[in-house]
Amino acid sequence: MGKFSRLACVTRLIKLIHKYGAPKRFYELAGTLTPWFASLTTLLFVSGLYLGLYWAPPDYQQGNAYRIMFVHVPNAWMSMMAYVAMALFAATGYIWNVRLADILAKATAPLGASFTLTALVTGSLWGKPMWGTYWVWDARLTSELVLFFLYVGYMALQASIDDPRRAAHASAILAIVGVVNVPIIHYSVYWWHTLHQPASLTLTSQPKIYITMLIPLIIMSLGFMFFYLTMLCVRTRSEILWRERRTDWVRKLVESRS
Amino acid sequence: MSLPGFLQMGRFSVFIWAAYGFAGLMVFLNIVQPLIQNRRVWERLRRNRDDDEEEMHEEAE
Numbered sequence: 120m121g122k123f124s125r126l127a128c129v130t131r132l133i134k135l136i137h138k139y140g141a142p143k144r145f146y147e148l149a150g151t152l153t154p155w156f157a158s159l160t161t162l163l164f165v166s167g168l169y170l171g172l173y174w175a176p177p178d179y180q181q182g183n184a185y186r187i188m189f190v191h192v193p194n195a196w197m198s199m200m201a202y203v204a205m206a207l208f209a210a211t212g213y214i215w216n217v218r219l220a221d222i223l224a225k226a227t228a229p230l231g232a233s234f235t236l237t238a239l240v241t242g243s244l245w246g247k248p249m250w251g252t253y254w255v256w257d258a259r260l261t262s263e264l265v266l267f268f269l270y271v272g273y274m275a276l277q278a279s280i281d282d283p284r285r286a287a288h289a290s291a292i293l294a295i296v297g298v299v300n301v302p303i304i305h306y307s308v309y310w311w312h313t314l315h316q317p318a319s320l321t322l323t324s325q326p327k328i329y330i331t332m333l334i335p336l337i338i339m340s341l342g343f344m345f346f347y348l349t350m351l352c353v354r355t356r357s358e359i360l361w362r363e364r365r366t367d368w369v370r371k372l373v374e375s376r377s
Numbered sequence: 378m379s380l381p382g383f384l385q386m387g388r389f390s391v392f393i394w395a396a397y398g399f400a401g402l403m404v405f406l407n408i409v410q411p412l413i414q415n416r417r418v419w420e421r422l423r424r425n426r427d428d429d430e431e432e433m434h435e436e437a438e
Contacts, residue, residue, distance in 0.1 A: 172389075172397075183393060184393060186393055187392065187393055187396040190396055190397060190400040191396065229410075230407060233403045233407050236403065241400060244395050244396040244399070245392065245396065346407075350411060353411045353415065357411065357414055357415040360418050360419075360422065364422055364425065373419075373422045373423060373426050377426065
């Protein structure tokens with residue numbers, strides 16, 4: 120790709136960000152996308168649950184208990200992905216004063232916290248029959264717990280400051296600093312000898328999971344990803360409405376719906 | 378889904394159902410909470426609009 124075409128791509132990307140970065144435009148876009156994302160989420164969850172609970176065979180060592188993986192692993196992945204997304208949104212809002220980015224970061228926090236809590240709870244419910252204990256202060260488990268506290272801290276900080284701009288700026292610093300925990304979670308199983316097993320799926324090597332178990336796992340992971348996108352749209356739309364309540368377009372919208 | 382296959386799921390340990398139950402509960406709460414919040418936002422916006430209209434009437438009088 121030539122230098123000029125690369126420049127054209129960047130310019131086009133910036134134009135797109137400006138076009139859809141306006142709260143009104145994003146409100147409309149999210150409204151259009153939400154039913155599509157919701158339908159896709161339902162389809163993926165239904166097929167993923169059918170394949171995971173019924174179609175996939177029992178594991179030769181773990182029996183049926185391994186099926187917890189189909190909710191545990193997607194939630195653990197999403198907990199980290201949502202945090203990275205939240206930190207990126209927060210940084211964009213902090214550096215370029217993009218209001219929409221602040222709103223997206225705020226909307227991501229409760230979703231990320233719920234993914235983290237689900238990963239922790241389902242992980243301990245898997246740990247009891249497999250390891251004989253619900254909890255150990257293992258590097259992976261502890262760093263995931265720290266991630267949960269980071270989400271809670273971010274939400275508490277947001278809630279403690281009345282002015283949305285100041286709240287976004289203060290909590291953005293926490294989100295950006297906290298992102299250092301994400302690689303710690305990911306590499307904890309390689310850096311320390313932990314009870315938690317290393318990753319069975321990586322981008323660079325062959326999967327260590329049999330295909331009949333891999334398919335439901337991928338489908339459930341996509342399901343949780345689209346679930347995140349659906350709820351992000353819903354949360355962002357109501358936050359945009361409230362923050363833009365003094366603008367003409369929201370007044371007109373309220374009048375048209377009254 | 379065949380009946381024997383379905384019945385086999387009934388033999389899953391309590392840990393599996395607890396994990397799926399908790400994940401389901403979190404998904405449910407994640408759906409319900411923003412919908413309630415959205416409803417509250419609309420109610421407050423409508424109330425604000427009514428208050429503004431009342432103020433305009435008072436000023437006109």
